[in-house]
Amino acid sequence: MNYDRIRAYMTKQQLFKNIGKKQSFLCIGLDTDIKKIPRHLLQEEDPVFAFNKAIIDATADYCIAYKPNSAFYESLGYKGQLSLEKTVNHIRQNHPDQFVIADAKRGDIGNTSELYARAVFDNSGFDAVTVAPYMGEDSVKPFLIYPGKWVILLALTSNRGSHDFQLTAGRDGERLFEKVLRKSQEWASDEQMMYVVGATQGKLFADIRKIVPDHFLLVPGVGAQGGSLAEVTKYGMNAQCGLLVNSSRQILYAGNTERFAEAARQEAQKVQQEMAGYLQRLF
Amino acid sequence: MNYDRIRAYMTKQQLFKNIGKKQSFLCIGLDTDIKKIPRHLLQEEDPVFAFNKAIIDATADYCIAYKPNSAFYESLGYKGQLSLEKTVNHIRQNHPDQFVIADAKRGDIGNTSELYARAVFDNSGFDAVTVAPYMGEDSVKPFLIYPGKWVILLALTSNRGSHDFQLTAGRDGERLFEKVLRKSQEWASDEQMMYVVGATQGKLFADIRKIVPDHFLLVPGVGAQGGSLAEVTKYGMNAQCGLLVNSSRQILYAGNTERFAEAARQEAQKVQQEMAGYLQRLF
Numbered sequence: 057m058n059y060d061r062i063r064a065y066m067t068k069q070q071l072f073k074n075i076g077k078k079q080s081f082l083c084i085g086l087d088t089d090i091k092k093i094p095r096h097l098l099q100e101e102d103p104v105f106a107f108n109k110a111i112i113d114a115t116a117d118y119c120i121a122y123k124p125n126s127a128f129y130e131s132l133g134y135k136g137q138l139s140l141e142k143t144v145n146h147i148r149q150n151h152p153d154q155f156v157i158a159d160a161k162r163g164d165i166g167n168t169s170e171l172y173a174r175a176v177f178d179n180s181g182f183d184a185v186t187v188a189p190y191m192g193e194d195s196v197k198p199f200l201i202y203p204g205k206w207v208i209l210l211a212l213t214s215n216r217g218s219h220d221f222q223l224t225a226g227r228d229g230e231r232l233f234e235k236v237l238r239k240s241q242e243w244a245s246d247e248q249m250m251y252v253v254g255a256t257q258g259k260l261f262a263d264i265r266k267i268v269p270d271h272f273l274l275v276p277g278v279g280a281q282g283g284s285l286a287e288v289t290k291y292g293m294n295a296q297c298g299l300l301v302n303s304s305r306q307i308l309y310a311g312n313t314e315r316f317a318e319a320a321r322q323e324a325q326k327v328q329q330e331m332a333g334y335l336q337r338l339f
Numbered sequence: 340m341n342y343d344r345i346r347a348y349m350t351k352q353q354l355f356k357n358i359g360k361k362q363s364f365l366c367i368g369l370d371t372d373i374k375k376i377p378r379h380l381l382q383e384e385d386p387v388f389a390f391n392k393a394i395i396d397a398t399a400d401y402c403i404a405y406k407p408n409s410a411f412y413e414s415l416g417y418k419g420q421l422s423l424e425k426t427v428n429h430i431r432q433n434h435p436d437q438f439v440i441a442d443a444k445r446g447d448i449g450n451t452s453e454l455y456a457r458a459v460f461d462n463s464g465f466d467a468v469t470v471a472p473y474m475g476e477d478s479v480k481p482f483l484i485y486p487g488k489w490v491i492l493l494a495l496t497s498n499r500g501s502h503d504f505q506l507t508a509g510r511d512g513e514r515l516f517e518k519v520l521r522k523s524q525e526w527a528s529d530e531q532m533m534y535v536v537g538a539t540q541g542k543l544f545a546d547i548r549k550i551v552p553d554h555f556l557l558v559p560g561v562g563a564q565g566g567s568l569a570e571v572t573k574y575g576m577n578a579q580c581g582l583l584v585n586s587s588r589q590i591l592y593a594g595n596t597e598r599f600a601e602a603a604r605q606e607a608q609k610v611q612q613e614m615a616g617y618l619q620r621l622f
Contacts, residue, residue, distance in 0.1 A: 087451070127447060127454035133424060133462050137417035161447050163471065164410060165498040165564075168370070171410035179416050188446065190473045190493055192500020210473055215448040217475020220522060221515065226507050232515065239503060281448075 065204025072296045074120045079332040083121035085304030094316050104139040114317035118328040121155040163188040169198040177202045189236045214254025214277030237267040246271040255283020261291035279306030289334040348487025355579045357403045362615040366404035368587030377599045387422040397600035401611035404438040446471040452481040460485045472519045497537025497560030520550040529554040538566020544574035562589030572617040
């Protein structure tokens with residue numbers, strides 16, 4: 057399906073407009089685990105899609121982006137792939153103002169990254185994909201040839217393992233995540249590239265903003281992982297907001313009864329209301 | 340399906356035995372591009388599987404491993420996933436002495452890596468998966484809880500972009516790929532971990548062998564990417580061979596007529612014969 061007929065590409069300006077309209081910079085991570093969804097959904101033909109559809113329709117008023125996490129769909133084989141495709145279709149057709157991110161952390165030699173790009177952009181109609189920087193420029197560039205599509209490059213992740221390599225300083229004192237931020241700006245501008253920075257990284261957001269003052273940052277790690285929204289906005293927000301803060305488990309699994317979607321909606325609204333407070337300085 | 344009933348896990352010792360028996364350390368990369376396979380296969384119900392099956396049955400005498408490249412299957416949506424599952428089933432059932440690697444370059448926070456591990460080991464029956472190290476220990480460990488399964492960690496890749504970050508030296512002079520090799524040995528032994536080192540890296544194999552003298556290395560980049568098998572074996576071979584050298588395009592697309600599988604067989608045999616020469620010093 058050619059989704060570009062349904063709506064134009066999502067530009068940075070459009071994202072900012074949506075943030076203002078919704079008074080939210082919430083991204084909901086669709087980490088849908090078949091082992092965690094309410095039992096009554098298991099009677100459905102496609103329980104994962106049924107869960108996602110209900111969650112999306114219940115929460116779309118309070119968020120500006122959805123981020124399906126590839127791993128959860130891959131773990132179900134080709135059926136999971138089908139659930140994922142249906143989920144993206146549902147968002148694109150019913151909530152066309154939502155930014156849709158494939159959280160896939162891909163990256164390989166050029167001819168292989170080309171195929172990954174084809175998978176997420178041509179076939180599945182995502183707006184953006186997360187990419188791992190370890191293999192360098194030619195592993196990232198094939199994702200950038202799609203006009204209007206976004207690469208979200210891992211910079212400083214939310215997990216404990218981020219300390220193993222990302223914080224290693226080079227001879228010039230530059231840490232690996234800083235080198236990734238600096239070097240990757242030679243590959244694309246802030247109109248086509250964002251960075252993943254974990255909410256758990258606190259004051260390091262200030263160091264990051266010195267290198268990428270204008271870029272959007274995709275920020276996982278609020279909620280189940282323990283990051284603080286107050287701290288992220290304090291150190292990470294810029295004049296165009298510049299933040300997409302992700303929450304997954306805290307919203308998806310807010311309830312476990314037949315009213316799970318309503319519970320998710322309330323949880324999303326709670327986060328949105330906190331965000332509206334932080335946005336007062338911008339609008 | 341429980342493949343572990345078909346054959347036991349592939350240990351390092353078993354791999355070495357297979358190398359001796361076949362006089363080969365060739366891994367064939369199943370980078371099957373539907374745009375490149377012979378036209379007559381497009382009439383088949385599943386052209387990608389038909390191609391893979393023919394290639395595998397024609398080449399299995401000359402190699403010890405197959406490495407399907409995820410991207411090529413993902414680019415075809417859920418149908419590609421089905422082709423991949425059938426391909427792995429075919430190898431496991433008909434060529435049980437082959438080592439089967441998911442070239443997926445995965446890696447994410449712990450709870451997500453768990454799902455990726457479930458996808459490749461529980462559902463698909465692979466022996467090994469390639470993993471990107473950028474996110475550190477807790478992104479790799481979930482793959483290591485499967486007894487008898489292997490992680491193949493990216494160390495020094497074959498592409499030009501390997502220079503962007505992997506070769507950056509830290510304050511102590513240790514380069515990133517060396518830090519990955521050293522640090523990851525705290526997570527698993529050479530009985531469960533291998534490393535990706537590109538054939539194009541030439542003499543750097545000698546530096547790598549100083550840090551991981553006993554590990555197997557998965558070596559892509561011979562053939563289309565220009566790496567030299569002579570150089571790789573000169574600097575990289577150890578007493579138990581310690582090399583799985585991958586070739587993809589050069590073998591898969593050796594012919595483009597109805598006799599494509601025969602052409603692939605001849606190409607694989609040619610590589611095997613060169614390898615047999617290098618193996619003389621070990622057996």
